Structure formats: C-alpha cells, structure tokens
Amino acid sequence: MKKYLLFIGILTLVSCSKSTEKDLNKMDVFVSELMQKMTLEEKIGQLNLITPGSDIPTGSVVSTDVESKIKNGQVGGMFGVIGPEKIREAQALAVNESRLKIPLLFGSDVIHGHKTTFPIPLGLASSWDTELIKKSAQIAADEATSDGLNWVFSPMVDISRDPRWGRVAEGSGEDAYLGSQIAKAMVTGYQGDDLSKNNTVMASVKHFALYGGSEAGRDYNTVDMSKLRMYNEYLPPYKAAVDAGVGSVMSSFNEIDGVPATGNKWLLTDLLRGEWGFDGLVVSDYTSVNEMIAHGMGDLQTVSALSLKAGLDMDMVGEGFLTTLKKSLDEGKITEADINLACRRILEAKYKLGLFDDPFRYIDEKRAEQNILTVENRDFARKAATHSFVLLKNNKQTLPLISSKKIALVGPLANNKNNMLGTWAVSGNPQLSIPVLEGIKNVMGADVKVRYAKGANITDDAALAKRANVFGERVDIDARSPEVLIAEAVLLAKNSDVVVAVVGEASEMSGEAASRSDIGLPQSQKNLLAALKKTGKPIVLVIMSGRPLTLEWENENADAILQVWFAGIEAGNAIADVLYGKYNPSGKLPMTFPRNVGQIPIYYNHKNTGRPFDANNKFTTKYLDVSNEPLYPFGYGLSYTTFDYKISQSAEVMDAKNSITFTAEISNTGNFDGEEVAQLYIHQKVGAITRPVKELKGFKKVLMKKGKTATVDFTLTVDDLKYYHPDLSFTYDPGEFEFFIGTSSNQDFTGRFIVK
Numbered sequence: 001m002k003k004y005l006l007f008i009g010i011l012t013l014v015s016c017s018k019s020t021e022k023d024l025n026k027m028d029v030f031v032s033e034l035m036q037k038m039t040l041e042e043k044i045g046q047l048n049l050i051t052p053g054s055d056i057p058t059g060s061v062v063s064t065d066v067e068s069k070i071k072n073g074q075v076g077g078m079f080g081v082i083g084p085e086k087i088r089e090a091q092a093l094a095v096n097e098s099r100l101k102i103p104l105l106f107g108s109d110v111i112h113g114h115k116t117t118f119p120i121p122l123g124l125a126s127s128w129d130t131e132l133i134k135k136s137a138q139i140a141a142d143e144a145t146s147d148g149l150n151w152v153f154s155p156m157v158d159i160s161r162d163p164r165w166g167r168v169a170e171g172s173g174e175d176a177y178l179g180s181q182i183a184k185a186m187v188t189g190y191q192g193d194d195l196s197k198n199n200t201v202m203a204s205v206k207h208f209a210l211y212g213g214s215e216a217g218r219d220y221n222t223v224d225m226s227k228l229r230m231y232n233e234y235l236p237p238y239k240a241a242v243d244a245g246v247g248s249v250m251s252s253f254n255e256i257d258g259v260p261a262t263g264n265k266w267l268l269t270d271l272l273r274g275e276w277g278f279d280g281l282v283v284s285d286y287t288s289v290n291e292m293i294a295h296g297m298g299d300l301q302t303v304s305a306l307s308l309k310a311g312l313d314m315d316m317v318g319e320g321f322l323t324t325l326k327k328s329l330d331e332g333k334i335t336e337a338d339i340n341l342a343c344r345r346i347l348e349a350k351y352k353l354g355l356f357d358d359p360f361r362y363i364d365e366k367r368a369e370q371n372i373l374t375v376e377n378r379d380f381a382r383k384a385a386t387h388s389f390v391l392l393k394n395n396k397q398t399l400p401l402i403s404s405k406k407i408a409l410v411g412p413l414a415n416n417k418n419n420m421l422g423t424w425a426v427s428g429n430p431q432l433s434i435p436v437l438e439g440i441k442n443v444m445g446a447d448v449k450v451r452y453a454k455g456a457n458i459t460d461d462a463a464l465a466k467r468a469n470v471f472g473e474r475v476d477i478d479a480r481s482p483e484v485l486i487a488e489a490v491l492l493a494k495n496s497d498v499v500v501a502v503v504g505e506a507s508e509m510s511g512e513a514a515s516r517s518d519i520g521l522p523q524s525q526k527n528l529l530a531a532l533k534k535t536g537k538p539i540v541l542v543i544m545s546g547r548p549l550t551l552e553w554e555n556e557n558a559d560a561i562l563q564v565w566f567a568g569i570e571a572g573n574a575i576a577d578v579l580y581g582k583y584n585p586s587g588k589l590p591m592t593f594p595r596n597v598g599q600i601p602i603y604y605n606h607k608n609t610g611r612p613f614d615a616n617n618k619f620t621t622k623y624l625d626v627s628n629e630p631l632y633p634f635g636y637g638l639s640y641t642t643f644d645y646k647i648s649q650s651a652e653v654m655d656a657k658n659s660i661t662f663t664a665e666i667s668n669t670g671n672f673d674g675e676e677v678a679q680l681y682i683h684q685k686v687g688a689i690t691r692p693v694k695e696l697k698g699f700k701k702v703l704m705k706k707g708k709t710a711t712v713d714f715t716l717t718v719d720d721l722k723y724y725h726p727d728l729s730f731t732y733d734p735g736e737f738e739f740f741i742g743t744s745s746n747q748d749f750t751g752r753f754i755v756k
C-alpha cells in the first residue's frame with residue numbers, strides 16, 4: 001500500500017459534487033501526469049469493462065484470461081465480482097501487478113437493494129415517497145460498498161407506456177415528472193454529497209435513451225419518436241439524474257433517429273455533454289457496441305470507432321474497443337485525442353471515488369459482516385414494501401381482514417420464496433425472503449386461522465416455465481394435476497370465511513427479455529379463480545407482477561384487490577401487515593392499467609384529438625369493442641379510510657414575477673389513520689402546440705390520523721409551465737389553465753388560472 005501511495009504521489013481527496021475549482025485542477029494535474037506515463041495500449045485498456053461471469057472457478061477470483069488482462073493493463077473495470085475477498089484479490093492484481101498500478105472500478109446491477117432486497121423499482125415508485133426511495137438507495141449503497149463495490153448500474157429511468165415491455169418493472173412508470181423526482185432521489189441516495197466516502201457509490205443512470213419506447217413493447221426493438229416527444233415526455237428523468245450529479249450514464253440498446261444509442265453522437269455528445277453539461281463517464285450496455293453489427297452499422301472495427309467518436313467511453317464486455325481501436329488509429333479513423341478523452345473520463349471517475357488514494361477503500365470485510373442484511377435494513381425493507389402496495393378495489397371493506405375469520409390462503413405465490421424478490425436481484429438470496437403464509441403467521445401469531453392450498457401452478461405451460469427459470473426455479477409444475485390442485489383449494493375455500501388468493505407472474509416473467517403479448521394472469525390461475533368464485537366466498541386477490549396486468553375479470557369478480565408488485569425480502573411480512581390493517585395502504589399507480597392489450601399504449605397525459613370521444617357520434621376517437629378509459633388510471637390507489645378535499649388558490653393570475661399557491665385541506669373522514677398522496681394536475685387550454693389533457697405538476701404524501709385534517713400546498717411559477725417548443729426552446733405560453741388537486745389522475749378540473 002505504501003509503495004502504491006508513493007507511486008502515485010500524495011493526493012488530497014476531493015468530493016464529487018462539492019468539488020471546488022482547486023480540487024478540479026488537482027484532479028486535472030493528477031490525471032494528466034498519469035496519462036503521460038501511459039502507453040496507447042494502457043489507455044485503451046482503461047476503456048474495457050469486463051465480467052468474468054461463469055468463468056470464475058470456485059475459490060479463485062478470476063479466470064486466467066481475466067487475470068492476465070488485468071496484469072497487462074487491459075481492464076478498466078469489472079462487474080459480476082461480488083464480495084470483499086474476491087474484489088480485494090482482483091484489485092490487488094491491478095494495483096500490485098499491472099505496470100502503472102491503476103485501480104479498477106467494480107460495478108454491479110444493484111437495482112432495488114443489494115442483499116437486502118427492496119420492492120422492485122416500479123413498486124418503490126408506487127410509494128410516491130421520494131424520501132423513502134432515497135433512503136432505499138442509501139442503504140443499497142451502504143451494503144454494496146460494504147461488499148466491495150463502488151459503482152451501481154442504477155437508476156433505470158426509462159419512461160414507458162407499454163406494459164408488454166418486461167422492463168417496466170425496473171423503472172418508475174409512465175410519467176416524466178414523477179420519474180424525474182425519483183431519478184433525483186435515487187442518484188442523491190447512492191452518491192450522497194461525497195463520492196469518495198466509503199459508503200457511497202457512483203450511480204449510472206440508464207438506459208440512455210428512450211429504451212422504454214420500443215415498438216410493440218418487444219425488448220430491444222426499434223424506437224422512433226419526434227424530438228418534441230423526446231424532450232417533453234421521455235428525456236426529463238435522464239436530465240434530472242444528470243442535474244443531480246450522476247457520475248455515469250449507460251447507453252441503451254435501441255436506435256434513435258436511425259442510429260443505435262451507443263454510437264449516436266447527437267445523443268452522447270451534443271445532447272448529453274453539450275446541452276446538459278454532463279462531465280462524467282458514458283458506459284455502453286452489455287455488448288451494445290458489438291450489437292451495432294446486427295443493427296447494420298458495419299463490422300466490429302467500424303462500430304467501435306463510431307461509438308468512440310460518438311462519445312462512448314467504456315465498452316461493456318464486448319471488447320470491440322480493446323481489439324480494434326489501435327487499428328482504427330493507425331488507419332486514421334479515430335485520433336489519439338479521442339482515446340485520451342475517454343480514458344481521462346474513466347480515470348477521473350476513479351479519482352472522484354478516491355480509488356487512487358486508497359484502491360481498497362471500499363473493501364472491508366468487517367463492514368460487510370456488520371452492515372449487510374441487518375435487522376434495521378430488513379425493517380426498512382418491510383416498511384418500503386408496505387408503502388409500495390396499491391389497493392385497487394375494496395368492496396364493502398373486505399379488507400382489512402378480521403383476525404377471527406377463517407382464511408383460505410391459496411394460489412401459486414402464497415407460499416413461494418422463489419418469487420418474492422422480483423427481477424434484477426442479482427445479490428439477493430430468495431431463500432432469505434418471507435413468503436405470505438409465513439408472514440401472516442409472523443404478524444398474527446401461529447394460532448391465526450389460516451390454511452393454505454397451492455391451487456394452481458403459476459403456469460401450466462412448460463415452455464413458458466422453462467423461459468422463466470433461467471436464473472433458478474421460479475415456476476415449478478406440480479406433480480398433481482391442475483384439477484386436483486383446484487379441487488383442494490375449492491374445498492378449503494368452502495370451509496373458510498374469506499379466500500385470499502395470491503396470484504400473478506413468476507418474477508422472471510417481467511424484467512429484461514421478458515416481454516409478453518398477453519398480460520393477463522396465466523390460464524392456470526384464471527381457472528383457479530373461476531372455480532373459487534363459484535364457492536360464493538368473498539375473494540381477496542393479492543397480485544404479484546412486474547408490470548400492470550389486464551385484470552377486467554378480476555376487477556369484476558373479486559371483492560378486494562391488492563397490487564403488491566414484487567415486494568422483496570420482507571414481502572410476506574409486509575403483505576400480512578397490510579392485509580390485517582397494521583398498515584393502511586397508501587400506494588398510487590405510477591403506470592396506467594389497461595383493460596386489454598389492444599388499448600396499449602395507454603397513458604394519462606395523452607393529447608386530445610380533433611374528434612374527442614363522444615359516445616353518440618360514430619366519427620370520434622374510440623374503439624368499437626372497448627372503452628377508451630383504462631381499468632385503473634395513473635395516480636390511482638385506495639385506502640382503508642376516505643379523504644375529503646377542499647381546494648383553494650392564492651391568486652387567479654400568474655406572471656413572470658408572481659407565483660400561485662394551490663392548497664388542499666384534506667380531511668381523513670374514515671375509520672383508519674392513513675396516508676394520502678395529494679396530486680396536482682394542470683391543463684393548458686391553448687398552447688403554441690397541442691398540450692396534454694393533463695399533466696402532473698406536484699405531489700405530496702401526508703399522514704392524517706382519523707378525523708384529522710392536513711393542509712398541503714403547491715406553489716407554481718411560470719418556470720413550472722415551461723415545455724419544449726418546436727424550435728426546442730424551453731419556454732411557457734401565456735393563456736388559460738385548469739387545475740385540480742386530488743387523489744388520482746382521473747378527476748375533473750375544479751379551478752382555473754391565467755398566465756400573463
């Protein structure tokens with residue numbers, strides 16, 4: 001270590017976001033001096049991000065190939081290596097055995113918690129609680145750094161209006177405003193105010209950009225959209241992450257205006273660095289450089305040169321940079337300055353993380369033992385889960401359950417550890433999770449009147465099961481026949497007072513490469529529910545899914561529906577907390593639930609047509625066979641209590657100098673204490689271009705004891721009314737606006753104001 005410090009000279013650490021000009025100069029001087037010593041090969045080596053994957057033989061850190069690459073200075077960073085021992089070994093190779101002893105970055109897909117798994121991001125977004133989301137990122141950073149990591153491939157902020165796309169599970173849903181608030185919360189949670197602290201990590205906002213716009217919701221598919229739609233509706237959350245100081249950006253798989261994002265100069269340089277002022281590093285997605293060959297952009301040398309020129313700094317896994325950049329330089333296709341720029345950005349990231357001062361600063365076996373999967377972290381995971389559930393229906397107060405009633409707990413997800421964590425829980429251990437049956441016993445005591453029957457397989461379709469089982473068994477097809485499973489559940493239901501059916505998707509039926517064209521419950525579970533319905537018993541559905549499902553039959557036939565997404569390690573405890581009223585659900589949908597797949601894309605902030613819906617006029621915008629309205633709108637979610645809103649406004653007129661404050665007095669008029677997410681929506685009646693029918697402009701979550709009233713206010717200035725115009729200027733238009741503050745997006749406007 002001493003030798004190492006001597007080698008690089010004495011350094012003072014700088015903080016990332018608090019860096020002063022002097023600090024930046026120091027970094028410049030340090031990086032410049034280091035780069036003067038580097039050979040061309042060593043510079044190109046820094047641009048290489050590898051994963052040893054399954055090549056890691058048990059007991060050794062890295063395979064021989066990886067080991068020699070590290071020693072030869074051909075690696076800038078690694079991911080897929082987890083745990084302080086392994087990371088220490090790999091880092092030691094770099095700083096003891098490579099010529100210039102440059103430390104490595106260690107990244108990972110820490111998406112919703114590290115080992116303490118929180119709800120999937122779409123679930124966290126349903127809390128509409130940015131403090132809670134920020135804290136989830138802080139805990140994830142603390143656990144990840146305790147395990148030796150210094151870089152996380154999160155937050156994923158891709159806006160999507162298509163629930164067929166499996167990756168909606170990883171993001172914050174359909175709305176640019178909500179998505180931007182969450183992006184900021186996550187970046188500040190991960191990075192804190194000083195990247196060099198040993199409990200903060202560099203975040204990587206992804207997937208830049210527009211990945212959620214893939215046609216037909218099919219993963220990796222083509223994206224094509226107007227600049228206006230990009231700037232106003234899809235880009236804001238990435239920009240919010242950049243404005244919050246995110247250290248890195250990951251390019252996406254899709255094309256934009258005919259050029260794949262990874263090789264798109266307009267995107268990675270003109271927009272990201274030019275317009276937005278991003279000064280961190282850009283990493284490709286997994287082999288997305290190489291994939292440009294299949295996109296039809298040329299051979300590996302061509303696409304690698306294209307990417308570097310476009311502004312990509314680091315090549316994930318594909319080694320196109322490593323193997324072709326020198327040749328491109330010799331042939332004059334790129335310049336040494338291009339390579340230097342990318343190399344500099346990677347070295348700067350390492351500098352900001354404090355790795356040159358101490359390459360082992362994140363590696364501390366004691367911290368790993370003390371900080372990971374603590375009781376406090378698990379308690380927080382349980383809280384986060386309870387706050388992420390959305391009560392979609394609750395007829396005649398079927399919920400909360402009454403402890404004296406006999407419950408038939410049925411369904412393939414009712415007693416199933418393997419599916420609690422959800423997609424992208426790479427370091428989570430499903431066996432540590434709490435299934436619902438166990439949770440109910442934990443919360444209500446072993447004597448609680450609950451009996452369990454599986455009732456159905458998640459799916460009877462063996463081919464689908466196989467695809468869902470790539471990371472371990474998520475779908476197990478029972479040796480008993482579907483009829484026998486159903487009969488057992490029906491018998492149990494008949495002998496109970498209430499049926500609680502835990503149904504939905506296997507966790508790997510959403511996430512990457514998990515698009516579905518039919519987003520209803522699998523047929524096996526539909527059959528179970530139809531049979532249960534015939535018993536006449538009240539039915540509570542607990543729905544686990546990584547996306548909005550189509551639930552028309554379920555909405556008509558169930559008495560209560562609780563959407564719980566994939567709730568993470570404490571799933572069962574949290575679900576029991578809510579089912580039995582220990583916590584009153586407060587989640588709101590961050591994404592519209594369609595009635596059927598034919599309505600997709602469907603989202604609350606659409607534009608009006610010239611022929612708005614009119615049931616009595618054939619030639620207006622509608623379907624012949626389904627309404628235009630979703631099953632459950634954006635922002636929707638019930639509570640065990642009821643809230644009454646009284647709205648007022650401070651003024652009728654806003655101008656460049658005068659804001660307006662909109663106020664809601666919210667009274668809890670029901671029988672439970674409860675939290676409510678008050679939402680402010682506006683509509684600009686006439687604009688320079690057509691405007692959305694509604695736009696979310698603010699939200700606040702407040703707790704009200706029963707019988708109590710809380711006051712919530714939102715102040716808007718003209719800045720909040722700005723949007724991108726056809727010339728891409730960001731300005732507002734004077735004119736008339738409508739607004740309401742309410743409990744969901746599907747309410748009527750109650751007031752108006754004028755902007756001068």
Ligand code: BGC
Nearest residue numbers: 109153206207250285286512
């Ligand atoms: C995904 C990224 C992820 C990367 C590394 C890719 O397939 O698209 O979201 O960060 O793999 O695991």
